[in-house]
Amino acid sequence: MVGMRIADVQDEIDHELVSKEQIERKINEIAALVSEEYRDRDLLLVAVLKGAVNTLATFSQALSIPVQLDFMSLSSYGSGTVSSGTVTIRQDLSTDVRGRHILIVEDIVDSGRTLAWLVEELKRRGAASVEIFALLEKPSRREVEVDVKYHGYEIPDEFVVGFGLDYNERFRNLDSIAVLKPEVYQGVNA
Ligand code: 5GP
Ligand code: MG
Numbered sequence: 619m620v621g622m623r624i625a626d627v628q629d630e631i632d633h634e635l636v637s638k639e640q641i642e643r644k645i646n647e648i649a650a651l652v653s654e655e656y657r658d659r660d661l662l663l664v665a666v667l668k669g670a671v672n673t674l675a676t677f678s679q680a681l682s683i684p685v686q687l688d689f690m691s692l693s694s695y696g697s698g699t700v701s702s703g704t705v706t707i708r709q710d711l712s713t714d715v716r717g718r719h720i721l722i723v724e725d726i727v728d729s730g731r732t733l734a735w736l737v738e739e740l741k742r743r744g745a746a747s748v749e750i751f752a753l754l755e756k757p758s759r760r761e762v763e764v765d766v767k768y769h770g771y772e773i774p775d776e777f778v779v780g781f782g783l784d785y786n787e788r789f790r791n792l793d794s795i796a797v798l799k800p801e802v803y804q805g806v807n808a
């Protein structure tokens with residue numbers, strides 16, 4: 619057996635929410651739709667670091683059309699754990715997006731503030747079109763409207779890790795999506 623599974627970190631995991639098989643099945647379905655939709659257009663996939671890297675890797679390899687890939691690192695500051703919508707670019711794209719057809723690949727949409735900002739920014743830079751694929755969404759947490767075109771799974775308002783998503787930079791290489799035990803993030807010094 620290779621890879622990090624729930625069994626390897628079971629002391630810290632409460633339960634699995636989306637299995638590796640479910641993730642792959644959904645990504646393959648969406649890749650088929652996107653391959654058809656962009657058959658006659660050059661597509662640029664933009665992933666927000668670091669959480670979307672696993673989704674981008676699996677998704678891009680499931681596409682049957684050639685695409686370009688680029689990355690952006692963003693941070694949103696706010697009071698406490700809530701993102702404010704004030705987004706700062708930590709690392710920018712290396713691509714000039716003018717006239718490009720872009721599909722943003724995201725791990726999870728929570729308040730929607732980061733994505734709403736990114737869509738506007740890419741349009742401001744002159745992208746020909748900007749669409750979104752989000753592997754996970756927490757509908758109950760949405761604060762701003764974001765037009766997600768390709769939906770993965772809706773999940774409840776719980777903090778999840780795995781398949782790119784971290785808690786304090788841990789669990790990104792877990793092969794499925796899972797809910798942490800509360801004591802892990804409440805921590806010893808909480
Ligand atoms: P938004 O701007 O939509 O509120 O923030 C979305 C970002 O917050 C995601 O891209 C992700 O980095 C982070 N995030 C939101 N919910 C979760 C979660 O349940 N687990 C983890 N690990 N990150 C999350
Ligand atoms: Mg993200």
Ligand code: MG
Nearest residue numbers: 669783784785
């Ligand atoms: Mg994180």
